[in-house]
Amino acid sequence: MSSIKDVARLAGVSVTTVSHVLNKTRSVLPATQERVLEAVQTLGYVPSAVARSLKINATHTLGMLVPDNSNPYFAELVRAVEDACFDAGYALLLCNTDNHAGRQQVYLDVLSQKRVDGLIVASTSDDALMSQHLAQTALPMVLIDRAIAGLDRPCVQTDHVQGGMLATQHLMAMGRKRIACVGGPQDLQSSEQRVQGWRQALQLVGLPADLLVHGDFTANGGYVAMRHLLRDSAADRPTAVFVCNDLMAMGALRAVHEAGLQVPRDVAVVGYDDIELASYTQPALSTVAQPTRAMAQQALAWLLERIQAGRSAEPVLAATQMLVPALVARESSKPAARAAVPIESGETL
Numbered sequence: 001m002s003s004i005k006d007v008a009r010l011a012g013v014s015v016t017t018v019s020h021v022l023n024k025t026r027s028v029l030p031a032t033q034e035r036v037l038e039a040v041q042t043l044g045y046v047p048s049a050v051a052r053s054l055k056i057n058a059t060h061t062l063g064m065l066v067p068d069n070s071n072p073y074f075a076e077l078v079r080a081v082e083d084a085c086f087d088a089g090y091a092l093l094l095c096n097t098d099n100h101a102g103r104q105q106v107y108l109d110v111l112s113q114k115r116v117d118g119l120i121v122a123s124t125s126d127d128a129l130m131s132q133h134l135a136q137t138a139l140p141m142v143l144i145d146r147a148i149a150g151l152d153r154p155c156v157q158t159d160h161v162q163g164g165m166l167a168t169q170h171l172m173a174m175g176r177k178r179i180a181c182v183g184g185p186q187d188l189q190s191s192e193q194r195v196q197g198w199r200q201a202l203q204l205v206g207l208p209a210d211l212l213v214h215g216d217f218t219a220n221g222g223y224v225a226m227r228h229l230l231r232d233s234a235a236d237r238p239t240a241v242f243v244c245n246d247l248m249a250m251g252a253l254r255a256v257h258e259a260g261l262q263v264p265r266d267v268a269v270v271g272y273d274d275i276e277l278a279s280y281t282q283p284a285l286s287t288v289a290q291p292t293r294a295m296a297q298q299a300l301a302w303l304l305e306r307i308q309a310g311r312s313a314e315p316v317l318a319a320t321q322m323l324v325p326a327l328v329a330r331e332s333s334k335p336a337a338r339a340a341v342p343i344e345s346g347e348t349l
Helices: 003-011 015-023 031-044 048-055 072-087 103-114 128-135 160-173 189-203 219-229 246-258 278-279 292-312
Strands: 061-066 091-095 118-121 141-144 155-158 181-183 212-213 241-243 266-275 286-289 320-321 326-330
Touching: 003 015, 003 031, 003 286, 015 031, 015 118, 048 241, 061 072, 061 103, 072 091, 072 246, 072 292, 072 326, 091 103, 103 128, 103 320, 118 128, 118 292, 141 292, 155 160, 155 292, 160 181, 160 189, 160 241, 181 189, 181 219, 181 246, 219 241, 219 246, 241 246, 246 266, 292 320
Parallel strands: 061 091, 061 118, 118 141, 141 155, 155 320, 181 212, 181 241, 241 266, 266 286
Antiparallel strands: 286 326
């Protein structure tokens, strides 16, 4: 394997000159630059990425932490971030924290040792330990999807309160009045904000917000929560359910089917996220779409600003941007069926 010394020897220049040509750290005469590049091509020399990163204090590599990469929503979010990074000339290292605080800390240390230029973080949870771990990290950082209380870092996310209201108002517009909610983990701001939107929408029109259970953002969690909601008599059970993510909504669809009921005839269902699978359920799932592409692009733009500011010692203030969600109405939330009107004797249609 050829070394930088071999390139310098063949080109008839110093090792320092070769370094300046490859790293573009100083102007070199065109004829000299041409000889160096020809030597590089002849020898098939590949510069060491580690050595180069030490020289220019940048690796053009970013790290990303997600709580559960088996959740299709996070898989789609990662894809959007990766595409944005590639377009900007950056590679992305992904770490799945598996909703575990200790694992998140380990990955923060690993990414720091890998000399990534910055971090995009969808935090595992909103507890004090998580906030402390992230606050102690010196790398430039932007939060995505989930804000963290007490952590002064830029954050881009969907307006989850508005999303919860959109879902609930849609169900009311479909003629539903007994509307339940399946919330996500209670230690996540984003989850509780969706629940808050559901509650506010009902309170605005004077409907009770008394049917609330929580799941864990998994399909099984939604299945168990829906079974709990359906255990009451027909008069007390919900006629509609807002489920705070699409995976739980899919579990809820199964629970309704197993109870001998039909969606949307007996129970209308609206999810949250608009993952690709949502349009392939039976019936197709109505949901609140998060603008994942826009979130990814904004998060990367802010992170690159902070990386550049760190090099120039110019402070960049933390900021939060709430992106607008959108309701996607499909078959699972059609209007409630009206009771048939009996035909009087002698009446003709």
